[in-house]
Amino acid sequence: MSDNAGANETDLISLSLDMLSKKWNIHPIIRDLHVGKRTDLQDYQIKVNQVTFHIPYIIDHSLFLLWQCLWPDCHNCCTRQGRLPLTVDDIAKISKNLGYKNRSDFLKKETYIATWDNNSVNNSDNSKLISTLTMINLKRKSDEIERDNGTPLPCRFLNDHGSCTLHPEKPGVCWLYPFFSWSQFENNRMVVHASFQLTGDCPGFYLSSDIGEDMEKILDEYSKKIYDYTMNINTTMRDGFGRIDLID
Ligand code: SF4
Ligand code: SF4
Structure with missing residues (x-):
């Protein structure tokens, strides 16, 4: 969940993959996908x-990129x-x-406000969306400040058994990972x-040749x-607890 926005995005991802490879076997195709090296990609959409x-569907190998969590x-x-x-909602639950x-x-006591650039690719038309986000953040270490935002850190709520001490009332982003989401108006609806x-x-x-029951x-x-x-x-932005400025 490191911050990969910015000029050396690929270097940061490569570094993260090198660290990951010390414990896990990362398939070369998956490595290439992370660092944006594959051009034979199709955006397979499933509602x-x-x-x-x-x-992501890798055309030359007829394979889907799929995921399952390896916790614990x-x-x-x-x-x-x-x-x-x-x-x-997070603020209400976690407080x-x-x-x-x-x-x-x-x-x-437990949060700070940070602003950062967010680069995301809209897979439906492959356009790049660059926005600036300003949000209230939960401190991952008790003395965290805005400068730490985006730097990978061990979270203070992780206990020695590898469990989250906030669970199940943990932040929504933790529930979401490794997905990210966005909303847009299509035919007058969100x-x-x-x-x-x-x-x-x-x-x-x-990687797998079919999506399969587990992934479904x-x-x-x-x-x-x-x-x-x-x-x-969307409610957070509407209520003024966060802000998104589209810059491109
Ligand atoms: S989602 Fe988190 S815990 Fe699960 S496999 Fe990925 S990094 Fe590990
Ligand atoms: S799941 Fe819990 S321990 Fe992990 S990052 Fe989120 S709050 Fe921290």
């Missing part, structure tokens, strides 16, 4: 419940967490979970899309989380 998933053997997304932006009676105390974050931090990706179950489970999270993000 599950209210979410349109964009699954892996908790890399918690040891290399890049940031924890919060929705209004209560941490025992705060007063939400403003929670915001003062449509939610999702795809994989290929940041080099997750060893759970694999995951897409079904995640479609609900992704839809709710994306709606929460």
Whole structure:
């Protein structure tokens, strides 16, 4: 979940993959996909419940890129967490979970505001969307400040057994990973899309010639989380708890 925006995005992903390769076997095709080296890609779209998933399909090998979580053997997304932006729902849930009676105390002590550039590719037309996001973030270490935002850090809520001490009231972004989502108006209605974050931090990706039942179950489970999270993000922006400025 490291921050890969910026000029040396590919270098950062390569570095993350090198670290990942010390423990996990990363298929060369999957490595190439992370660093954007493959040109034989097709955007395979599959609508599950209210979410349109964009699954990369490698044309020359007739393979899909799929995913399953390897927890408890892996908790890399918690040891290399890049940031924890919060929705209004997250703020309500987590402040209560941490025992705060007063939400403003929670915001003062446990969070900070950060602004960062976000580069994402709209898979439906392959256009690049660059935006600047300003959001309230949960501190991953007790003395975290804006300068740390985007730097991979072990999250303070990860315990010695590899479990999240906030679970199940953890931030929406943690539920979502390794997907990312966006919403857009299509035919006058809001449509939610999702795809994989290929940041080099997750060893759970694999290749298969068909999507298969296991992945279908995951897409079904995640479609609900992704839809709710994306709606929460929209509410967060509307309520003034975050801001997105489109710059390209
Ligand atoms: S890094 Fe990937 S495989 Fe590991 S715990 Fe996170 S989502 Fe699961
Ligand atoms: S809040 Fe929990 S799930 Fe999220 S990064 Fe921290 S330990 Fe992991």
